[in-house]
Amino acid sequence: MQETRCCSIENRDKLILRKIITYCNRIADNLNRYDHSFSAFETDHMFQDACCMCVVQIGELVGQLSEEVKRRNTAIPWRIIKDTRNFYVHAYGAIDIPSVWDTLEHDIPDVKAACEQILKAGN
Template identity: 30%
Template sequence: MYRSNEELFKHIFDEIVFLESETRTISEEVFLKDEKTQRAFARSIEIIGEAVKNISSDVIIKYKEVPWRNIAGMRDKLIHGYFSVDYEIVWDVAKNIIPEFKNQLIKIMDTEKKKNGN
C-alpha cells in the first residue's frame, strides 16, 4: 500500500514521541528488566525503520545529513535477529539517537510542508 511521505513522517513522529515519553519515565536499569517495554521499544524502532525504507528517494537524497541507511539497518537487525537483540543498544538508540533524529525530522517536515504549500 502506497503511503505519502507526509504519512510516513507522521508514523515516524508518533513512534518517536512514544520512545521519548517512555525514556523519560523509566531508567535504563528498569528498561533492561522489563521485557514488555523492551519489545515495545524494538517494535517502535522497527516501525520507524520500515517507514524510512518507504520514504521517496528524492527526500532521502535531498536530506543526506540524516542517517537514513543506519535507521533502516537497525530495523533490519531487529526484524532478522530476534534471538540476539541487544537491548542495551535499543535503549541507547531510543535515548540518544532518536532525539536527534526527531530534530532532523521536524525540520524536514516543516521544509516539505512549505514546499508543498501547506
Template identity: 30%
Template sequence: MPSRDWRLRIQDIVESITEIEQCTSNVSFEEFEKNQTLVKAVLYDFVVIGEAIRSVPHEIQLRYPLIPWRLMGGMRNVVTHEYFQVNLSRVWATIQEDLPSLVPHLLEVLENEGLGE
C-alpha cells in the same frame, strides 16, 4: 505504490520516537532491560520507524543527509530478522543519544516538503 503518502510515514516516525521517549523518560537502563513489555514496545516502535523509512523516496533521503536513513532501516532489519542479536545496550544508547536529535530534522523535512502536495 505505497498505501500512504511518504510524508505521513515521516509523521509516523516522529510519533514512534515520541512514544519511545515517553516510555523511557523516567526509566533507568536496568529497569528498561528487566521490563520485557517495555522492551518489546520500544522494539516495535523501532520496527515502525524502519518500515516507514522504506516509503521515503530516495531523492528525499539524499536531500537530508543528516538523517541516518540507512541506519534506521538497518535497526528495523536486526529487530525483525535477527531479533536474537538485539543488543539492548545499543538500543538504549540510540534512545538516549540519537533519537532526540532526529525529531527536528524530520520536522524540517515535513516543513520543507509540505504535506499533501
C-alpha cells in the same frame, strides 16, 4: 497530470514523516514512564518490546520514504535506520540491550528532530 503525481508523493512523504515522529514520541513516552531507567529497561521485557517495536516501525517507514526526500536530506543516516529495523526483526535474540538503550536515548530524538525539520522546511 505529472504535477498531481509529484504532489501526491510529497504528501505521502509528509504523512510518513509524521508517522515516524509519532513512533519517536511513543518511545519518549515509554522512556518517561520508566523515568529513563536503564535498569528498568534491562529487566522489563515489555518495556523492551514496546520500544523495539517502535524502532522497527520507524525503520519500516523510512523504507517507504521517496528516494527524493532521502537524497535531499543526506545528513540523516536513512540506510542505518532501515538496517537497524532489519537487525531487530531478524536477530531479536541477539540484540545488545545497552546498544538499544543508546539508540533510544540519543538517536531517536535526533531522528525526530530531523523529520520535524524536513517537514518545516518542506524538503
